Amino acid sequence: MLSYTEENYLKALLKLSFQNEEKPEAGTNEMAAYLGVKPATATDMLKKLKEKDLVTYKKYGKILLTDTGKKNGIAILRKHRLWETFLYEKLDFSWDEVHEVAEQLEHIQSAKLVDKLEEFLDFPEFDPHGDPIPKANGEMPVIAKTLLAELKAGDTCSVAAVKDTSTLFLQYLEKLQITIGTKIKIIEVIDFDGSLYVGIAGGEPRSVSMKFAESLFVQKLL
Amino acid sequence: MLSYTEENYLKALLKLSFQNEEKPEAGTNEMAAYLGVKPATATDMLKKLKEKDLVTYKKYGKILLTDTGKKNGIAILRKHRLWETFLYEKLDFSWDEVHEVAEQLEHIQSAKLVDKLEEFLDFPEFDPHGDPIPKANGEMPVIAKTLLAELKAGDTCSVAAVKDTSTLFLQYLEKLQITIGTKIKIIEVIDFDGSLYVGIAGGEPRSVSMKFAESLFVQKLL
């Protein structure tokens, strides 16, 4: 049985492994920063996780999840995203409110609960932020991720997921009435600062910053 | 902010206060036994709870919840019973499965979650075991509790709640197809051993033990 804290470390390592496609390994400081603890604390926990065969790592080396570690991490991610979906769809939580509560709910231990919840939600494939929800067997659709910033003038796309899940960004999206599935047309790319002039769901054209365009995953439409 | 453990102590004290109507105060050993810890541990925690003004107690004296302590305890009970209702009604958990998971869910911190959950469940008044669910303001219907064992031959009643919530008893009830609201008619009281000869929902008459009759709360019907 994993402790609440151990689970958080595994989830963090999994998330970090997603962040840098090429290299799924993480560093102690990186991990500590992600979890909001000091590096010394992370080192200690790493030893424990290694003892339990959840990570491979040696002193001053990189950290990598073992198969078991990854399996556990994915199970937690699955719970997190199912709960987010529940909060958003059934309890009318807003986009930016779901995360904090799901952080707690993801640690509830009950295999039956997770599976029943999934069934109750009618086997959703994506959470409210557009991220894929792992299946009970650990499978997880890998989606080609295109940033809005990668598109060119004339392209049209549909919002697929948010890269930045900060409250500030999510609330800004809500204000712009952008949600998963919203259509965006790139009218012009401003080379000077990388900002885009876009049409959102056929509305009045407006400008969005490069930072904005790099925080949104989209699916290019024909 | 209360810790997970502190919350459990408050809930235990509240439950114990319900158990003995007349005297709502509890003893150290009683409380330790209820929580499955050693008396020494309970004493330590008591000091902490006193420090936080959640209980009144002095050395070798009885333990009593303060108003704040009671308010907190009721809030936890409210969450517990709402979650039990959710599991039972929405996720098809059985009577005897809900408790264990609700024990975990009751510690999730989010006022919004509780209130939204209550709304989602359409403001239920009783949980699956027939116990009243406290309202957001702490109000809780106090129901006159009659034991099945108190009735006489010829009486008819409707099952109101279970006193014993052990898995064994709940599964036995399920086997007998007894649930909240089931009608029971007392055909005969066997003075020899206190057992009852009863008709359950108009079915074949059968005998139930005194222990059984003392584990079920009912509402007498005219």
Place this chain on the structure above:
DNA sequence: TATAAAAGTTAGATTAATCTAACAAATATT
């Protein structure tokens, strides 16, 4: 390549919750 900077580790301390063993107080019994 030598050194400075960054990254990571160790040692020692702290806090919360728990335990055991020994002791003290209150209650019950003869």
Place this chain on the structure above:
DNA sequence: AATATTTGTTAGATTAATCTAACTTTTATA
């Protein structure tokens, strides 16, 4: 009332997760 039993407390230790401060290793840079 004296004593035995039950009930409750204290002291000291343990474990998990965290910290700070000092130290070590690796990596980057002049």
